[in-house]
Amino acid sequence: MSARDILLQIGQVLAVLLLSPLVQGFILRYEERVQRARGPAVIQPYRDLWKLFHKELVIPDGASLIHFSAPVVAFTAMLVVPLLIPVLTNYPLPLSDMGDILGGGLILTLGGFFITLAGLDSGSAYCGVGASRSVMIAILAEPTLILVFVGITLLAKAMLPFVVNHLLAGDASVYWSPAHVFLVCAFFILLLVETDRLPIHSSTHIEVYMIDEARILEYSGPLLALLKWAGMMKQFILYTIFCNVLLLPWALSIHGTASGALGAAVALLGKFALVACLVMVVETTQSRLRFYRYQEPLAASFLLAALAVIANQIR
Amino acid sequence: MTLPQFTPLAASFFSLLAIGSLLLAFVMLGSRWLRDYMYAFGLQSWLIALLSATMGYHVHNPELYLIALFTALFRGLLLPYLILRILRRLGADRELDLIVQPATALVVGAAAVVLALVVAYRIAAALGSDSSVMILALTVMLSMKLIGFLMLSVRHEAISHILGLLILENGIFLGSQVLIPGMPLLIELVILFDLLVAVACFGVLARYLVKRTGTTSSLKLRRLVG
Numbered sequence: 001m002s003a004r005d006i007l008l009q010i011g012q013v014l015a016v017l018l019l020s021p022l023v024q025g026f027i028l029r030y031e032e033r034v035q036r037a038r039g040p041a042v043i044q045p046y047r048d049l050w051k052l053f054h055k056e057l058v059i060p061d062g063a064s065l066i067h068f069s070a071p072v073v074a075f076t077a078m079l080v081v082p083l084l085i086p087v088l089t090n091y092p093l094p095l096s097d098m099g100d101i102l103g104g105g106l107i108l109t110l111g112g113f114f115i116t117l118a119g120l121d122s123g124s125a126y127c128g129v130g131a132s133r134s135v136m137i138a139i140l141a142e143p144t145l146i147l148v149f150v151g152i153t154l155l156a157k158a159m160l161p162f163v164v165n166h167l168l169a170g171d172a173s174v175y176w177s178p179a180h181v182f183l184v185c186a187f188f189i190l191l192l193v194e195t196d197r198l199p200i201h202s203s204t205h206i207e208v209y210m211i212d213e214a215r216i217l218e219y220s221g222p223l224l225a226l227l228k229w230a231g232m233m234k235q236f237i238l239y240t241i242f243c244n245v246l247l248l249p250w251a252l253s254i255h256g257t258a259s260g261a262l263g264a265a266v267a268l269l270g271k272f273a274l275v276a277c278l279v280m281v282v283e284t285t286q287s288r289l290r291f292y293r294y295q296e297p298l299a300a301s302f303l304l305a306a307l308a309v310i311a312n313q314i315r
Numbered sequence: 316m317t318l319p320q321f322t323p324l325a326a327s328f329f330s331l332l333a334i335g336s337l338l339l340a341f342v343m344l345g346s347r348w349l350r351d352y353m354y355a356f357g358l359q360s361w362l363i364a365l366l367s368a369t370m371g372y373h374v375h376n377p378e379l380y381l382i383a384l385f386t387a388l389f390r391g392l393l394l395p396y397l398i399l400r401i402l403r404r405l406g407a408d409r410e411l412d413l414i415v416q417p418a419t420a421l422v423v424g425a426a427a428v429v430l431a432l433v434v435a436y437r438i439a440a441a442l443g444s445d446s447s448v449m450i451l452a453l454t455v456m457l458s459m460k461l462i463g464f465l466m467l468s469v470r471h472e473a474i475s476h477i478l479g480l481l482i483l484e485n486g487i488f489l490g491s492q493v494l495i496p497g498m499p500l501l502i503e504l505v506i507l508f509d510l511l512v513a514v515a516c517f518g519v520l521a522r523y524l525v526k527r528t529g530t531t532s533s534l535k536l537r538r539l540v541g
Contacts, residue, residue: 173327178334299418300345306425310432310454311334 070118119215130214360390459486
């Protein structure tokens with residue numbers, strides 16, 4: 001373990017922390033552009049966070065300890081996950097062996113779980129509705145996520161994201177195998193569901209349609225800023241897993257030099273722009289599904305993951 | 316029985332085409348719009364035609380090019396055109412009152428694929444082959460048959476029945492192309508014309524159905540008429 005590795009690991013966390021609002025801003029701006037509106041500036045999420053951190057804290061009556069701890073837990077969870085996944089380097093850093101893919105998934109879910117608890121804790125009607133809806137989606141999405149993980153594990157014979165990255169970057173026949181193609185498609189649907197995008201989540205922010213946001217309606221000021229930032233970081237982390245582990249496992253720092261890490265960060269933004277374009281296409285062409293049709297995209301995703309497992313058996 | 320051997324590149328290409336056809340079968344299973352069924356079927360036929368053509372290139376059999384051409388023309392263009400015509404005349408554009416929701420149907424279809432895989436392993440073992448293309452072709456063939464049966468049994472629009480039958484047939488054809496690429500041309504032609512007759516008959520039957528009962532759904536057919 002050298003000092004450079006520790007610096008790189010801190011760099012990974014900082015990259016997620018500092019660049020996540022940029023990705024969100026990019027998507028919001030260009031989605032509006034596609035729909036021929038002007039859209040907010042790319043750096044608007046930074047401004048929003050700045051504004052929220054300087055506002056006063058309004059606490060609802062009857063808020064318990066959960067209300068204060070949930071944003072902190074969610075934010076911390078999002079700071080932990082970047083330690084485990086290849087954000088800048090394609091080799092494991094000192095603390096990367098703490099957990100595998102399932103471990104990362106567990107920590108990501110822990111943040112969401114605490115936000116759900118906080119939504120129930122506030123006692124507001126909309127928060128309760130949001131909590132119950134998001135739990136229902138989690139029930140539908142979780143089996144698929146597990147099956148995708150199983151597919152990845154069978155593909156690489158390992159549960160560490162770095163091994164998967166090396167395998168896919170190095171072996172073109174595995175990269176183009178049906179199993180991998182299916183896994184990418186299945187994970188893309190999960191990505192849309194988990195990052196509050198259409199076809200399940202609404203693009204208009206009205207309370208009746210809200211799912212994940214409804215849980216945090218009672219928050220204000222710095223705590224709201226933490227929650228929003230955690231949400232953007234979750235999106236960034238999921239995009240990182242999608243790009244650096246599954247879809248585009250190239251352009252990561254191999255030797256860990258400063259220029260390599262910097263180049264990897266720039267390349268990461270390029271990859272995310274590509275994924276963001278795909279997301280924008282989905283957001284522009286799809287309309288929101290009715291509540292009773294939520295299971296359809298997730299069933300399709302489940303099917304793709306099951307097919308990946310099967311295609312993997314035959315390979 | 317001798318089974319053909321393939322180079323790795325050919326094998327991966329065949330796998331991709333077979334898997335693509337299977338996915339299109341799932342598109343039909345997961346959608347409720349009749350027009351989608353038809354487009355998916357047409358595209359699937361084109362994929363199978365491509366498979367025939369590449370197979371012809373690999374086993375050096377010029378007859379297969381002809382079969383590919385016929386497949387593309389008949390299954391890829393003529394049959395979808397005929398079905399489109401029937402669709403237009405019947406004025407039915409989607410399944411109403413689904414017995415099994417698309418999401419459930421997809422999961423059942425996934426289970427069918429697992430079953431097909433298990434059966435395919437047994438058959439391949441019995442044939443004395445452990446080639447992955449062979450197992451994949453058998454899996455895709457069996458699962459497309461099962462999906463066809465599923466569509467025939469859980470959908471009740473007349474058009475869905477025709478398309479269920481056509482997927483079933485496409486599955487068998489795909490399997491035969493990979494497993495025994497040297498099938499006599501005559502048999503292929505007979506099958507193609509059979510299909511044409513089947514679709515034409517179905518068209519007539521469906522129009523008769525509309526005339527007598529005023530609907531294209533088989534759910535309404537409850538009364539026995541002597």
